[in-house]
Amino acid sequence: MDLETPLSSLPGIGFFMGKRLEKLELFTLEDLIFHFPFRYDDYSVIKPADETQIGEVVTLQGEIWSIKNIYTRYGRVLTQAIFNDGTSPIMLTWFNQSYLIKSIKAGDKLQISGKLAKYKNKLSIMVPQWERVGANLDHPEGGLASHLHTGRLVPVYSETSGVASKWLRTKIDKYLPVILNKLQDPLPDKIRDNMLILKDALAKIHFPKDTDEIDKARERLGFDELFYVSLATQKTRLSWQEKPITKAWKVEKKDLDRFISSLPFKLTSAQIKVITEITSDIKRKYPMNRLLQGEVGSGKTVVAALFIYLAHLNGYSSLFMAPTEILAWQHFETVSGLLEPFGITVGIYTGSRKFTKPYTLNPKPSVIIGTHALLSDKLAAKNVGLVIIDEQHRFGVAQRTKLRQKGLPVRQAGPAPHFLTMTATPIPRTVALTVYGDLDLSIIDEMPKGRLKIKTYVVPEQKRKDSYGFIAKHVLTGEQAYIITPLIEESETLVSVRAAKKEFENLKKIFPRFNLGLLHGRMKAKEKEQIIGDFRSNKIQILVSTSVVEVGMDIANATIMVIEGAERYGLAQLHQLRGRIGRGSKESFCLLYTTHSSVEDSKRLKYLETTFDGLKLAELDLKIRGSGTIFSTAQHGRFEFKIARLSDLPLIEKTRQAARDLLIDNLELDKYPNLRAQLQKISAQVMPD
């Protein structure tokens, strides 16, 4: 029996429970042991009933005097028992657990926990936790404690149908000691310092004696989560820096000036700042690995174009990958416009167009812009000096790695390309330091002048009709609107597309005077282009769309965005969506509709009415909903944190520093075989290829 043992093969679990556990993502013993409690019920006060106040949560030891089922008129079953701890009889009541009378008999000695109440002038406890006195002492495998479910801090786990905390507790107690006996602590002593050893941390997280033990266990386990991520990212970072490039790029001021003065606008100082940062990277002897973060509309594409130009001047070609066809085409147009005047050929390579005329290979393009089609082995890229990925979070780690390697010559010897990833997703600093710790970060934190604030409103259901009138009024004046249906692109199944179509028919009835168009991720590229073209030329006035428009639409005449089911998105994501409007000189409006909104949802969404700083919104997301909303599904699961909070800056800095120190001393970790094994395991999980 070891950590990898499948749960379904274990005595007392078996096939059927094994199947149920899969719903909790628990497959192996390791998963079970690392299924941590999300809270503890404090039943640690043990005393006689006559010393207990009404309303107090207490644990009592005593005897069952009688027990029976009572069938109510409404088909419910109450199980009632009289229990006496030697000071006073107490009525115990359970609901719909008629089977209890088979396991609890008069005369049984029980330990029970619950809140003492008075009912019809008698002492009573509703739905008490219970177990036999000393229940766990004759445990065949010798569990960790005499009582698991009462009389202590009782761990409560996330459950699924047919798998209750009580059951989980029993199994964890049974198998934990077996595993702990074999467990090596991979963390070197000098890093562990005065934290608990792993074995103790695991024992205490499940069955703590007091809250101090919980804190200590969480400290150690939270440290581990962040430390291994830091180790993975810092290792990537340091290995990457070890690959020298043959020739540092030359960057001449006159070339920079020539490009900048060709622009129809003045760069913002934030753009100039990141250009300086990137320039100093490419003048170095090792490849750049940088993340450029800037809100939608902050002007990242121009920055990218500049470095494509510099690559060209240094004799290199570039690859530029975007997550959607729409976006790839838009970049193609922008970049062609910016670079063709310098005699640079721009190619496009997507699922639907592979260098078909007029985007030929002759002359060879200095930059190829495309979707993930760029990853295809059919595309042989030569002499790539720069790889750019836009909206990098939309791609999986494996895809990003593959594109980066495209730039490597055959057999992957020799120079690696400079790597620039871009994102409009604001990334809180703490997240950047850990999850993106392998990258350097540049931020465009300033928008080009003259952008108006987008007036944003959370619209209550009863105001929906009025808001349709509001939309119609604006569209009548010649403006255009987006209506975003509550489907997330990743889950665009046929069923959800059907739902979008239905919604579309519905909206056509609501806006009979206007031309409506439908856009979704399942459409052929040709159809999409057609729809977008019609929207751009105002043939379509209202565009009903899934969130594919999140990236890649730049239509200044669109001034209204309705987002249905807004509660499904993170705040930063909504902010990114609304960035599609407010691009012209007219006032723009974003209306947020909710479907099943709770008070918390509305409260959360209200932040968008007053906050226009994407980074602030992302930090709110992190605080309110955890790290889940920051990552798209592609990256979700890259790093999952059960305990560590991605907002814990001091801990993050500590783990990052510890990882760096260790790696600088011993990059391959051969002095720490346990640690290396652990890292390999984690890398295999989070960075599959």
Ligand code: ADP
């Ligand atoms: P992002 O990719 O960051 O969302 P883009 O690069 O697509 O933003 O830029 C959005 C729009 O702003 C484009 O039309 C671009 O030409 C314009 N733009 C970029 N930089 C500036 C600037 N400094 N001043 C004015 N307009 C700019």
Ligand code: MG
């Ligand atoms: Mg962009």
